[in-house]
Amino acid sequence: MDLQITPKKLSGAVTPPSSKSQAHRLLIAAALSGGISVIHGLADSQDIRATRRCLSAMCAGMEDLPDGTLRVHGLGNGIVIAPPYALLDCGESGSTLRFLIPVGLLIQGEASFTGRGRLMERPLKPYEDLFREKGIAWKLADNVLTVNGGRGYGTLALDPGTYRLPGNVSSQFFTGLLFVMPLLEGDSTLVSTTPLESRDYLEMTRQAQAAAGVTSRWLDENTLFVPGGQTYQSFEATAEADWSQAGFWYAADFLDSRVDIRGLNPDSAQGDKAVSELYWRLARPGDTEIDVSGCPDLLPPLAVMAAARSGTTRFVNAARLRMKESDRLSTTAALLTALGGRAEEGPDFLTVHGGTLTGGMVDCANDHRIAMAAAIAATACTGPVTVLGAQCVQKSYPDFWEVYKNLGGDIHVL
Ligand SMILES: O=C(O)C1=C[C@@H](OP(=O)(O)O)[C@@H](O)[C@H](O)C1
Numbered sequence: 001m002d003l004q005i006t007p008k009k010l011s012g013a014v015t016p017p018s019s020k021s022q023a024h025r026l027l028i029a030a031a032l033s034g035g036i037s038v039i040h041g042l043a044d045s046q047d048i049r050a051t052r053r054c055l056s057a058m059c060a061g062m063e064d065l066p067d068g069t070l071r072v073h074g075l076g077n078g079i080v081i082a083p084p085y086a087l088l089d090c091g092e093s094g095s096t097l098r099f100l101i102p103v104g105l106l107i108q109g110e111a112s113f114t115g116r117g118r119l120m121e122r123p124l125k126p127y128e129d130l131f132r133e134k135g136i137a138w139k140l141a142d143n144v145l146t147v148n149g150g151r152g153y154g155t156l157a158l159d160p161g162t163y164r165l166p167g168n169v170s171s172q173f174f175t176g177l178l179f180v181m182p183l184l185e186g187d188s189t190l191v192s193t194t195p196l197e198s199r200d201y202l203e204m205t206r207q208a209q210a211a212a213g214v215t216s217r218w219l220d221e222n223t224l225f226v227p228g229g230q231t232y233q234s235f236e237a238t239a240e241a242d243w244s245q246a247g248f249w250y251a252a253d254f255l256d257s258r259v260d261i262r263g264l265n266p267d268s269a270q271g272d273k274a275v276s277e278l279y280w281r282l283a284r285p286g287d288t289e290i291d292v293s294g295c296p297d298l299l300p301p302l303a304v305m306a307a308a309r310s311g312t313t314r315f316v317n318a319a320r321l322r323m324k325e326s327d328r329l330s331t332t333a334a335l336l337t338a339l340g341g342r343a344e345e346g347p348d349f350l351t352v353h354g355g356t357l358t359g360g361m362v363d364c365a366n367d368h369r370i371a372m373a374a375a376i377a378a379t380a381c382t383g384p385v386t387v388l389g390a391q392c393v394q395k396s397y398p399d400f401w402e403v404y405k406n407l408g409g410d411i412h413v414l
């Protein structure tokens with residue numbers, strides 16, 4: 001779907017959908033438990049559907065109630081996950097794939113993972129290296145990854161112990177391991193061999209586990225101690241509003257729209273709540289530097305703010321942005337330059353020069369956050385903006401265009 005946007009300021013109230021990151025975690029913690037958990041406020045999106053689909057394929061029960069509540073029938077303390085083989089279609093969701101690979105080792109036989117778009121090209125090496133070191137079967141061929149925890153043969157391939165991973169590729173590997181470690185018979189430690197980036201995402205994992213009565217503790221800033229022999233208890237929880245998505249509405253306000261952003265938890269464990277402070281930092285004129293290693297998903301909306309401010313903004317520690325749904329350093333720079341802005345990418349940074357945006361044609365590169373950033377940038381352009389492939393917002397915010405229109409956005413489908 002291609003859209004033409006005629007620049008208009010937006011106005012009205014918005015409640016962002018519930019946090020995708022929190023939703024993945026609550027679903028997995030509920031599925032690993034031994035009872036029926038109740039989750040309120042889950043927003044629908046392609047990524048959340050992917051996690052639900054995979055957990056269902058592992059035999060967790062998912063029951064949607066008419067009031068929007070989801071009841072999850074857990075697998076039984078994760079000890080026996082029923083099928084002897086499961087084919088798990090992760091769609092385009094990196095979180096689903098990386099969170100569930102270790103969970104797949106609990107299946108009696110093989111678990112195969114597949115995905116679409118760029119998913120299976122996104123990094124998996126930290127798991128591959130670790131699995132090879134531990135003697136766990138790993139095969140990636142023709143877009144399908146197969147792992148085998150060997151549970152059907154009376155052994156548990158994932159032993160308690162020390163697990164070392166680089167901390168600068170994706171925090172999602174740490175989350176995946178952290179989900180299964182408490183179920184092992186003995187204690188484990190999870191060690192980041194480089195300074196751990198996106199640490200708040202691990203805190204979100206620990207928070208979802210805490211809801212299910214599962215604990216771990218930091219020994220130092222790169223080492224997490226995970227007691228073994230724990231079980232996930234069923235729980236009731238409400239998913240909170242998504243700070244990463246709120247970032248786009250903050251950017252709209254930065255560009256002089258009047259969007260009243262509602263429902264956000266200021267004490268949230270979501271690291272992307274940093275947008276509320278970064279907004280004010282960017283509002284001050286002059287050159288500035290922003291470290292996005294802890295909040296990579298904020299880069300597209302922050303870059304749009306940077307394009308309209310007075311001064312140069314350098315986003316640093318951003319190498320991981322190249323490994324998202326698109327190479328986001330490149331696609332964010334391309335988005336801004338296509339609209340008449342000035343931006344340059346480096347290997348691990350993006351420099352954005354403030355100025356005015358004129359309009360033009362943006363290719364979303366199948367990246368939801370590029371599509372939403374383009375929509376917000378359009379509100380400040382002097383001429384029309386064409387957005388190619390706008391349907392990719394389905395990944396995380398399916399009614400984004402509807403909301404944009406309700407706020408007064410002027411869009412029509414080409
Ligand atoms: O754990 C999570 O929910 C996520 C972690 C981040 O990934 P990285 O840790 O790979 O940067 C983030 O970009 C992604 O959208 C969601």
Ligand SMILES: C=C(OP(=O)(O)O)C(=O)O
Nearest residue numbers: 092093094095297324325
């Ligand atoms: C990178 C993202 O998600 P994931 O890694 O789960 O695909 C995202 O939502 O921007």
